[in-house]
């Protein structure tokens with residue numbers, strides 16, 4: 001066996017790599033150098049090959065929030081930051097990063113309504129809404145709703161809609177944290193109009209309809225639609241996913257426009273799920289209610305920053321974001337064949353992608369995956385541009401539906417670096 005330690009590149013050679021030069025400008029040279037020394041040591045200890053030292057040093061940089069290729073087949077992946085932004089949204093948030101006219105009218109030189117461009121774009125996308133407001137996320141939207149409509153009062157909600165969102169967060173607990181009381185009605189599988197009617201009294205703040213966005217209840221079930229809930233109190237619909245209008249591929253997924261037309265006073269939704277934009281809580285509803293929400297003292301604590309407003313406006317006005325192309329496009333066999341032709345191993349297998357992250361449970365979209373030996377999974381995650389696939393039946397599957405076509409070359413390079 002030859003001693004390969006002599007092939008380990010010297011510190012200055014590694015530091016000259018353009019990616020590390022750039023990183024030194026961001027994190028400082030000492031931090032980057034530590035990462036290089038660690039990579040060299042790994043090579044000396046025989047854990048990696050000398051050729052891998054530079055990539056290893058890049059992978060070890062002290063940053064999180066690195067770009068990651070989502071090859072999981074889960075379109076809206078919460079752990080991977082949910083919706084990837086469109087190029088237009090990225091440009092918009094970069095442009096707004098400096099000083100910007102977020103609350104200023106350049107024509108008159110006067111103060112202007114904060115985020116008016118994003119709000120107008122949302123209003124234009126859903127003409128059925130009398131008014132719109134945007135907060136930090138959907139959880140914040142629900143919090144503000146409870147503070148405005150149910151202080152010291154009751155929120156009537158079906159037992160079939162007491163949802164845990166993820167990471168242990170439960171919508172009922174969130175609402176109760178405002179001091180409102182939850183009045184649960186019906187059963188897990190069946191709730192009727194009379195259940196709501198019997199629960200309503202002078203202490204009722206509002207009825208909340210929550211879309212069970214991450215599970216399915218099937219069998220002997222019944223729920224009451226928003227249009228049947230004309231019982232004299234405001235109805236708030238938490239639709240979760242942020243579809244603004246009906247989507248032909250997702251017939252069971254509620255959308256904001258339909259909910260408002262069915263009589264909801266207010267609809268709340270996330271900006272970073274099926275809408276394909278930044279994290280945000282969208283609130284659409286009756287004009288006077290929106291005004292009360294905007295005026296509540298807590299609204300200031302829940303407001304979004306200029307970067308979010310910029311990205312949201314561009315998502316709503318600009319070309320359709322990646323979530324939509326990922327959802328709507330046909331996957332071509334040629335694309336999969338091209339990728340495999342560039343790899344030393346791997347085969348194309350049929351796969352099923354899902355919406356994930358709070359939207360359209362049970363919906364499966366036909367997809368194609370590159371199947372590799374399982375040992376690739378961990379190595380791909382620690383590549384210079386990490387690739388996250390999924391492990392199934394002892395294979396590492398790279399699902400192409402969630403990989404943006406412009407990421408294909410990076411994906412190929414990552415697999416080659418792991419071979």
Ligand SMILES: *Cc1c(COP(=O)(O)O)cnc(C)c1O
Pocket residue numbers: 137138139140163165171210211212213214238239240241269270271280281357358359
């Ligand atoms: C995702 C989801 C939420 C939470 O939204 P965030 O934007 O993550 O705060 C609330 N309700 C439903 C129905 C959801 O699907």
